[in-house]
Amino acid sequence: MATVELRWTNLQYLDLRNNSLQGKLPIPPPSTFYFSISNNQLIGEIPPTICSLSFLQILDLSYNRLSGKIPQCIGNFSQRLSVLDLRKNKFDGIIPNTFSARNVLRNLNLNGNQLEGPLPLSLLTCRELEILDVAKNKIHDTFPNWLESHPKLQVLMLRSNKFHGGIGNPKTRFPFQNLRIMDLSNNQFSGLLPTKYFEHLTAMKNLQKQELKYMGEQYCEDTVVVAIKGIEIEMAKIQTFFTTIDFSNNGFSGEIPNVISKLKSLKGLNLSHNELTGTIPDSFGDLSNLEWLDLSSNALVGEIPEQLTNLTSLGKFNISKNRLAGPIPTGKQFDTFENNSYTGNVGLCGFPLSKTCVPHPSPPSSLQQEDDLDNVNGFDWKVVLMGYASGLVIGISMGYLVLSNEILNGLMKVIGKTRWGKIMKITHRAA
Numbered sequence: 001m002a003t004v005e006l007r008w009t010n011l012q013y014l015d016l017r018n019n020s021l022q023g024k025l026p027i028p029p030p031s032t033f034y035f036s037i038s039n040n041q042l043i044g045e046i047p048p049t050i051c052s053l054s055f056l057q058i059l060d061l062s063y064n065r066l067s068g069k070i071p072q073c074i075g076n077f078s079q080r081l082s083v084l085d086l087r088k089n090k091f092d093g094i095i096p097n098t099f100s101a102r103n104v105l106r107n108l109n110l111n112g113n114q115l116e117g118p119l120p121l122s123l124l125t126c127r128e129l130e131i132l133d134v135a136k137n138k139i140h141d142t143f144p145n146w147l148e149s150h151p152k153l154q155v156l157m158l159r160s161n162k163f164h165g166g167i168g169n170p171k172t173r174f175p176f177q178n179l180r181i182m183d184l185s186n187n188q189f190s191g192l193l194p195t196k197y198f199e200h201l202t203a204m205k206n207l208q209k210q211e212l213k214y215m216g217e218q219y220c221e222d223t224v225v226v227a228i229k230g231i232e233i234e235m236a237k238i239q240t241f242f243t244t245i246d247f248s249n250n251g252f253s254g255e256i257p258n259v260i261s262k263l264k265s266l267k268g269l270n271l272s273h274n275e276l277t278g279t280i281p282d283s284f285g286d287l288s289n290l291e292w293l294d295l296s297s298n299a300l301v302g303e304i305p306e307q308l309t310n311l312t313s314l315g316k317f318n319i320s321k322n323r324l325a326g327p328i329p330t331g332k333q334f335d336t337f338e339n340n341s342y343t344g345n346v347g348l349c350g351f352p353l354s355k356t357c358v359p360h361p362s363p364p365s366s367l368q369q370e371d372d373l374d375n376v377n378g379f380d381w382k383v384v385l386m387g388y389a390s391g392l393v394i395g396i397s398m399g400y401l402v403l404s405n406e407i408l409n410g411l412m413k414v415i416g417k418t419r420w421g422k423i424m425k426i427t428h429r430a431a
Contacts, residue, residue, distance in 0.1 A: 013219075016040070017060075025066060028053070034219050036060035038085070046070065051077040058220050060085040062109070067091060070115075075099035075122060083220050087111035087133065095134075097122045107131040107222055111157065119144050128152060130215065131222055135159035135183065143167045143189065148175035154203070154215070155181040155224055155238070159246070166191030170200065177202045181226065181238075183246040185270065190251040193271075195259055204243045204263040213240040228268060229292045229316040244268040248294065251275060256295075261286045270294040272318065277301070280319070285310040292316035299323055304348075309334055320344045327357045 013034045021040040027049045028035050035053070038060045045068035046061070053059075056078045067090040074084065075098035087109045094117035095110065105126045111133045118141040119134065130152050139161040147153060149172045156179060167189065175196075176182075180203045214237040215222040225234045227246055235242070243263070248270045255278030256271065266287055276298040284293070285307025293311075296318040303326035304319065314333045318341050325347025328334065335351070342348050349357040 025061065025064075030054060032056060033080070034058045036220075038062040038064070040064055042066055044068070046074075048073070050074075054078050054080075056081055058083045060220070061089065062086065063088045065090060069093040070096055072096045072098055075120075076103070079103060081105055082128075082217065083107040083222075085109045086113065089113055091115060093117075095120050095139075099123055099125050101125050104128050106152075106217075107220075109133045110137065111225065112136045114138055116140065121146070123147070126150070131155040131157075131224065133157040133224060134161065135225070137161055139163065143184075145171060145175075148172050148197075150176075152178055154178050155222075157181070157183045157224065158187065159183045159227075160186040162188060164188035164190070167194040167197065169194075169196045174202070175200050179203060180241075180243045181224065182244075183226070184250065185227070185246045185248040187250055189247070190253070192254040193247070193252050193257055193276075195257040198257055198259045198263065201263055204245075204265050206265055214238060215240060227270065230294065230318075241265065242267060244270075246270040247274070249273040253277065255279075256281055256300075258283050260284070263287070265289055268292045272296040272298070274298055279303075280305055280308075280324075282307050284308060287311060288313070290314055294318045295322070297321040301325070303327070304329055317341050324348055328353065 009029055009031065011029050011032055014028050014032055014036070015034070016037040018039045021037065021042060023042065024044045025037070025042050025046060027047060030052050032053055033055050034057060036058065039062070042064040044066065046066060048071055050071060051073035054077060057080045059081065060083065062085045070086065070091050070093065075096050079100070079102065082104055083106060085107065088111065091113040092115065095115055097120035099105065099120065099122040103126055106128050107130060108126070109131065112135070115134070115137040116139065119139065123129070123132070124146060127150065129150055132147070132153065133155065135157040136159065141163055142165045143163060145168060147156070148170055153176065163184070164187065177200060179201055216237070221236070222238050223234060223236050224238055225232055226244060243265045244267050246268070249272070252271070252274040253276065256276055258281045260269070261281060261283035264287060266289060268291060269287070270292070272294040273296070276295070278300065279302035280295065280300060282305040285305060288311065290311050291313050293314060294316070297320070300319070300322040302324065304324060306329050309329050309332050312332055317333070317337050320340060320342060321344035324345040326349070328342060328348055328350040330351060337352065339352050342353060349355040
């Protein structure tokens with residue numbers, strides 16, 4: 001079937017979304033500035049005539065069955081292109097490295113294709129970029145720290161690719177300062193969690209009440225698929241104050257940085273299925289906006305911080321398959337979590353688990369310690385003390401002489417070497 005070219009010479013706005021259109025992708029006239037034909041059943045490649053649409057601002061071909069290579073001209077055919085949405089198709093090959101200088105691309109969504117190779121470095125020229133979504137492809141690359149200088153980047157979705165290696169340290173003074181949604185899950189990242197980046201995620205620190213707004217523009221509202229409480233959900237509208245970090249299913253190691261607790265606007269934090277060690281930071285109790293926290297399948301130790309009971313918005317909590325021990329905190333949200341939040345931690349006890357916590361024995365009182373002094377291996381220490389108190393130095397001297405090594409060692413264990421030394425000095429002075 002040949003490519004269909006629509007002949008309406010003055011056509012500017014063409015919206016064919018959510019139909020049952022089949023066949024090849026039709027191409028509107030060069031006068032078009034808005035073209036959406038998403039959620040149809042189109043097949044085949046994008047024809048090269050797409051490059052004639054030099055006035056195009058919005059191009060949405062998402063949720064079809066389009067395949068083949070993305071045309072090389074896709075990054076420079078229009079200096080006005082703001083939204084390029086090709087997600088949920090079957091495109092393969094590499095992403096064209098042809099994004100031109102002074103472009104105004106704001107949203108690049110390639111989610112759910114079969115794209116390979118690295119991210120194109122020409123994305124550096126996209127200074128207006130707010131959303132970059134390349135999730136669920138076959139991209140093989142290291143972490144794109146060269147994107148940290150993008151002043152407007154708010155959504156970075158790298159989920160389910162072949163990214164690998166460590167993240168390292170920022171090279172700019174204010175890296176990712178406007179980033180609010182960061183999903184690196186299901187890759188092969190390794191090394192320590194990026195403490196230096198967490199320190200500069202300014203947009204995730206701001207907890208001030210904001211007016212309800214959504215990302216997008218007059219003709220196109222932005223959407224993104226986010227894992228919320230373990231379930232992938234498409235947000236038809238992205239709230240401008242929604243914030244989440246998902247680093248799950250990688251190879252990150254080391255301890256969880258305390259600095260994460262400064263990201264007070266976080267709605268969700270998922271660090272599960274890594275190789276993290278150490279304890280859960282007490283400071284996580286400061287994340288008052290948190291609605292889900294998943295630290296499962298790591299090697300965390302210690303107790304669950306009591307401070308986490310301050311998280312009154314927490315609806316999903318998972319610390320299963322770690323090495324945690326001690327009592328589970330009670331009260332507030334912790335009374336609502338089920339067994340599966342804690343399974344695989346043999347040292348945990350208390351509600352909702354069936355394992356009851358056994359109280360730790362209290363240390364012996366001072367009176368008990370004095371009683372222990374009364375009789376050490378059958379020797380009555382009171383006799384010695386009474387002799388000293390009455391001024392009869394012979395009492396101590398004789399008592400000291402008759403002490404066997406066994407009794408002496410027992411005394412030193414009970415009263416301690418320091419106290420024993422002081423007693424001996426007093427005894428010698430008195431003698």
